[in-house]
Amino acid sequence: MTESPAPGTDTVAGVSPDDVQFRFREDEMADHAQVTVDAFLEQADAAAVRIEPGDDARALIPHLERLKLAEVNFPAFGDGRGYSSARILREAGYAGELRAVGDVLVDQLGYMRRCGFDSFAPDAPIAASDAEAALARWPHVYQNAADARRTIPEARHE
Amino acid sequence: MYAYDQYDQAMVDARVAEFRDQAQRRLDGKLSEDQFKPLRLMNGLYLQLHAYMLRVAVPYGTLDSRQMHALAEIADKYDRGYGHFTTRQNIQYNWIRLEDAADILADLAKVEMHAIQTSGNCIRNISSDHFAGAAADELIDPRPYAELLRQWSSFHPEFSYLPRKFKIAVIASDTDRAAMKLHDIGIQIVRNDAGAIGAAFYVGGGMGRTPMIAPCIREFVALDQLVTYAEACLRVYNRHGRRDNKYKARIKILVHELGAQEYAAQVEAEFAHLLDQGVEPPLAELERIATFFADPPFEDDAATEIDRSDPDFALWVDRNTHPHKTPGYVSAVISLKPVGGIPGDASADQMHLMAELAKDYSFDECRVMHTQNIVLPHVKIADLHALWSKLDEAGLGSPNLDTVEDIIACPGLDYCSLANARSIPVAQKIQQRFADSGRTAELGELKLKISGCINACGHHHAGHIGILGVDRKGTENYQLLLGGSEAQDTSLAKITGPGFDEDGIVDAVEKATDVYLSNRADGERFLDTYRRIGMAPFKEALYD
Numbered sequence: 001m002t003e004s005p006a007p008g009t010d011t012v013a014g015v016s017p018d019d020v021q022f023r024f025r026e027d028e029m030a031d032h033a034q035v036t037v038d039a040f041l042e043q044a045d046a047a048a049v050r051i052e053p054g055d056d057a058r059a060l061i062p063h064l065e066r067l068k069l070a071e072v073n074f075p076a077f078g079d080g081r082g083y084s085s086a087r088i089l090r091e092a093g094y095a096g097e098l099r100a101v102g103d104v105l106v107d108q109l110g111y112m113r114r115c116g117f118d119s120f121a122p123d124a125p126i127a128a129s130d131a132e133a134a135l136a137r138w139p140h141v142y143q144n145a146a147d148a149r150r151t152i153p154e155a156r157h158e
Numbered sequence: 159m160y161a162y163d164q165y166d167q168a169m170v171d172a173r174v175a176e177f178r179d180q181a182q183r184r185l186d187g188k189l190s191e192d193q194f195k196p197l198r199l200m201n202g203l204y205l206q207l208h209a210y211m212l213r214v215a216v217p218y219g220t221l222d223s224r225q226m227h228a229l230a231e232i233a234d235k236y237d238r239g240y241g242h243f244t245t246r247q248n249i250q251y252n253w254i255r256l257e258d259a260a261d262i263l264a265d266l267a268k269v270e271m272h273a274i275q276t277s278g279n280c281i282r283n284i285s286s287d288h289f290a291g292a293a294a295d296e297l298i299d300p301r302p303y304a305e306l307l308r309q310w311s312s313f314h315p316e317f318s319y320l321p322r323k324f325k326i327a328v329i330a331s332d333t334d335r336a337a338m339k340l341h342d343i344g345i346q347i348v349r350n351d352a353g354a355i356g357a358a359f360y361v362g363g364g365m366g367r368t369p370m371i372a373p374c375i376r377e378f379v380a381l382d383q384l385v386t387y388a389e390a391c392l393r394v395y396n397r398h399g400r401r402d403n404k405y406k407a408r409i410k411i412l413v414h415e416l417g418a419q420e421y422a423a424q425v426e427a428e429f430a431h432l433l434d435q436g437v438e439p440p441l442a443e444l445e446r447i448a449t450f451f452a453d454p455p456f457e458d459d460a461a462t463e464i465d466r467s468d469p470d471f472a473l474w475v476d477r478n479t480h481p482h483k484t485p486g487y488v489s490a491v492i493s494l495k496p497v498g499g500i501p502g503d504a505s506a507d508q509m510h511l512m513a514e515l516a517k518d519y520s521f522d523e524c525r526v527m528h529t530q531n532i533v534l535p536h537v538k539i540a541d542l543h544a545l546w547s548k549l550d551e552a553g554l555g556s557p558n559l560d561t562v563e564d565i566i567a568c569p570g571l572d573y574c575s576l577a578n579a580r581s582i583p584v585a586q587k588i589q590q591r592f593a594d595s596g597r598t599a600e601l602g603e604l605k606l607k608i609s610g611c612i613n614a615c616g617h618h619h620a621g622h623i624g625i626l627g628v629d630r631k632g633t634e635n636y637q638l639l640l641g642g643s644e645a646q647d648t649s650l651a652k653i654t655g656p657g658f659d660e661d662g663i664v665d666a667v668e669k670a671t672d673v674y675l676s677n678r679a680d681g682e683r684f685l686d687t688y689r690r691i692g693m694a695p696f697k698e699a700l701y702d
Contacts, residue, residue, distance in 0.1 A: 053401070078196065078279065080319025084396045087316055091435050107180075107197060114315035137176055139168045142309045144437050145316065152165040152309070153439035156446065 014050040014071045015101045019121040022131060023097075024113070030069040030097055040067075057085035061092045070094065072117070074102035083115045090116035090146035106130045110138060116146030159220050159523060160305050160450045162270045169312065170267045173274055177201050178260035185256065200280065200318070202250075202273030203259055207575050210254040213276040214266060218286035218304040218328070219247030219526040223517040226524060228269040230509035236262055241509065243494060243502045245566060245617060246325065247285050247526040248276060252573050274312060279320045281311035281392075285327045287335045288527040291451060292489045292535040294481040298355060300330035300347050302448040303384065306439070310385045317392045321399030322407035324392070325364075336528060337644035339363045339372045340620060342409045343391060350378050357384055361391055361421065362413025365614035369650045370410040373418035375425060382441045383429075389437050390429035394421065453484075454521035454536060460486025461540045471546050473599070474557040479542070486539055490520075492532040492549060493556035493564065497593040500582050501567045502530030511552050519545050529566055531559065562597075562604040562671070563589045566617050570610030570627065571634070577610035579627025579634035580660075584608055587664045592671075601671055604684045607642075620644035622685040623670060624651040625663060636663035640670065640696055641688045652693060655701055666700055673699045 014034025023029065032048035037059060040049040048069035051057055060067060070089055072082040086098055097119055100112050104122040109131055112120070120126075141149050162170070177197075184194040191205075198204075202213040214229070221229075229249055233241045236258045237251040244250055254262070266272055275282055284304040291299040307326060311317070317324070327336045330347035338344035344360035356378045363372030379387045395409045398416070413421045462485055466472040479488040492512060494502050504512070512532055516524040519541050520534035527533055537545060549555040558564050565588065568574065570581030585608055592598045607621030611628070618624030624639035635657040642651030658666050671684070673696050678687045688696070 056397070078319055079401055080279075080317070081396060081401075083316040083319065084393055091431070108319075111313075111315040111318055133179075138172055138313065140165050141315075142169070142312055143314055144435070144439075151439065152169075153443040155165065156163070157440045157442045 014048065015099075015121045019101070020099065020119050021122060021125055022109075022128075023119040025097060025118050027097075029119075032068055034069065034071050051082070051085050053079050053081040055085070057088040058092075060089065060094075064089075064092060064094050067094060067096055069097045069099065071099045071101055071121075074100060074104055077103040077105050077108060083111065086112070086115040086117055087146050106134045109134050114141065114145040114147050114149070159222060160217070160301075160447065166309075167267070167270070170270070170272045170274070173201070173272060174260065174263045174267050177263055181256060181260050196278065198259075199278040200275065201259075201263065202276030203254070203256075204277060205575070206252065206573055207571075208573070209252065210256055210259065211250055211252050211573070212254045212259060212262060212273060213244070213248050213250040214271060214273050215276050215283040216248050216271075216526050217308050218284055218290065218301050219288050219528075220290075220301065221516075221524050221526065222522050223513040223524075225269045225271055226509055226513035226516065228265060228271065230506040230513065232262055232265060233506040233509065235265075240503050240505045242500070242569065243504065243526050243530045243532070245528050245530060245568075245615065246283060247288070247528055248283055249526070252569070277323075278318075279322050279324075280318045281314060281320075281324045281326065284308050284311070285325070285336055285341075285528060287329045287331060288525045288533050289335060289480055289489050289535065290330070290525075291453070292480075292482050292487075293331055293333075293335075294483045295333050296331040296483070297349060298330050298347055299448075299451045300328045300345075301451050302444060303330075303345065303347060303357065303381075304328040305447045305450075306385065306444050307388065310388070310439070317396060320392070320396055321401050322404065322409075324395075324409065326388075332646060334644070334646040334648070337617070337620060337648075339648045340365055340369070340617075340644055341372065343388065344372050348378065354380070356380050357387075359387065359391065361425075362410040362418070363648075364408050364410040365617060365619050366408065367405060367612040367614070368408075368411065369614065369619040370414060371648050371650065372410070373413070375413075375418055375422040381444060383433065383438060384444075385439060386432050386437045387425075387429055390425045390432050393428050393432075394424045454523075456484045456487060456536070457538070460484070460538050462486050464539055464542065468543075470550070470557075471543055474546050474550075474555060475542060477557040477561070477599075478559045479537075480533075482536065484536075487536055488539055488542070490534045490537045490542065490545060491527070491559045492534065492554050493558055494531050494554075495558055495564050495589070496553055496556050497563060497589045498586050501565050501585050504532075508552060508554060511548070511554070515545060515548060529560075529564060531564070558598060560603045560605060561599070562592050562601050562606055562623075562667075564605070565589065566605075566607040566621070568609050568611075568616035570608075570616075574610065574615075576613055577627070578612075578629035579610045579636065581608045581610040581616055581625075581627060584625060584627070584636065584660060584663060587660070588667055591664050591668060595668075597671065597675075600675070602683055604671070605643075606667070617644060618642070619650050620648070621651055622683070622688070623667060625667075626653075628657065630657065634660060636660065638663065638666050638670070638700070640693065641685065643685060654693065654697055669699045670696055
């Protein structure tokens with residue numbers, strides 16, 4: 001869905017921009033080396049982070065100004081901690097790229113978008129038509145989340 | 159009762175379309191069983207020993223006659239003419255073909271029903287008091303709060319891949335008829351000292367292989383913060399709940415390991431943060447939902463007299479009815495525990511009859527109880543004899559609510575791929591033993607619960623008498639437990655000692671009841687006597 005720039009050469013922890021299959025942002029893709037959360041907190045010039053399921057995304061909140069890319073890893077689709085990490089960053093006002101990587105499956109794209117993810121680098125590529133259908137599946141939503149969708153309760157009481 | 163609007167209907171219809179596509183991809187071989195499994199589980203479809211099993215959600219156990227008729231039609235059309243009501247107020251069908259599953263969901267959607275989140279590591283169907291909106295002792299009808307939480311938890315983007323399944327129960331009476339403290343979250347709607355209605359949260363209860371009673375982590379949450387507080391509870395769990403070991407992944411383990419105080423403190427911090435995030439639906443939504451649960455038009459001055467000249471009828475009235483908040487009415491329980499039957503099973507014909515009776519005698523409403531029976535919540539006392547006559551004729555008039563015959567049993571090794579032992583034949587033999595000895599009535603309230611493995615779907619930890627089936631060197635063996643309760647006096651049953659074989663466990667249960675009968679003081683139930691005299695006299699009778 002977007003043109004990928006040349007792969008970063010100094011990427012230490014994350015996926016290459018080449019691996020990004022879907023992206024819902026207009027800005028140019030950040031080409032910074034993703035580092036671990038611990039390294040990000042130590043390296044004052046780091047601009048991209050890779051969040052593993054056991055990491056506490058709240059530790060990043062004081063440093064959002066320099067954060068340009070947050071990559072959240074889903075080593076197994078059933079480990080849903082990354083959904084909370086994403087929402088926590090969005091709730092704290094993070095507006096940069098939020099990328100879901102790893103065992104990201106078509107049936108999860110909708111929930112991930114709602115939690116604030118705006119780019120996806122699945123281990124196994126997803127057919128673009130399947131992704132489109134999955135993202136268009138739900139006509140309404142019940143809960144407030146990290147997206148701006150009007151919820152069913154809000155629509156009922158406008 | 160609650161009725162869908164165009165939004166609720168559109169969501170359920172979208173789910174049907176999604177599942178139809180997923181099932182077709184599986185049938186076409188485009189999805190492997192491994193890939194299909196998490197998808198079908200989000201739709202209540204399990205692969206059991208002999209066939210697929212489909213679990214259908216009955217939100218807080220409430221059904222109207224149109225829905226009960228539809229459940230009967232599904233049993234006839236797609237299963238073998240019966241269904242099984244479960245301990246979470248749902249119904250499941252045991253002989254489903256994958257080819258039919260999407261059509262069944264479509265049939266359900268026509269009557270505002272679904273199988274969404276009846277399995278998988280997500281927030282499951284919200285259960286409640288089966289006498290909600292009817293019981294004389296309740297503060298307020300708890301179901302609007304359950305419905306609010308149903309909508310919030312449906313397709314929740316953050317909490318659909320939790321460490322483990324997550325069960326919520328909502329009650330609004332000091333008498334607990336929903337095993338509230340044995341849920342991941344138990345909510346009791348309460349009135350505080352200032353006269354305001356709110357919610358007390360109990361978090362971290364559960365049964366399974368490590369039973370725990372939920373501690374209260376907050377005594378009062380304001381009604382316009384209910385969803386936000388629940389969201390905070392779940393977020394802390396999603397963050398810290400263990401993912402390395404499926405048997406330690408339930409929230410009860412987290413609350414236990416952190417300590418209730420520390421867990422509560424973390425929830426408070428998350429709650430404070432979330433209050434600024436606009437998570438809560440407008441209070442007007444709760445008010446809108448509540449209008450659906452307004453009282454039906456009860457008659458003023460309905461007769462309270464009852465003709466007890468028929469002793470069979472009088473026995474049924476004494477055993478199977480429950481006091482109603484409106485004079486002249488009662489809630490009447492239809493027992494799905496006929497002696498020798500399968501606990502919780504109902505045939506399509508019986509479901510059709512129950513639907514008709516709900517329409518004719520209970521303002522078109524019935525309820526599934528977690529004890530696997532059906533309630534007609536609002537029956538005029540003057541109609542009781544006519545109702546009972548029809549039930550009795552159809553084999554649904556067993557006067558055994560809360561007696562030793564009213565057994566909760568999981569499907570066990572007859573159906574379930576997790577089970578170590580059969581539950582159903584043991585339940586049948588115990589019922590038969592007491593029906594033959596004529597002691598059922600004499601024993602009074604005696605809650606007996608049987609699980610065919612340590613996952614405890616049959617609630618054996620919470621039985622006055624519990625039975626746990628295990629596999630011992632390739633043969634089925636049954637452990638006996640005593641002293642559990644799922645009511646407001648929640649307690650966990652203790653194992654008596656070495657297990658028994660299938661006939662031995664029936665003898666053991668009878669011996670335990672003999673100890674009770676020879677020791678009971680006036681008015682004591684089995685559980686009360688056990689609590690007073692302790693385990694020793696029972697052990698002596700069982701093993702010496």
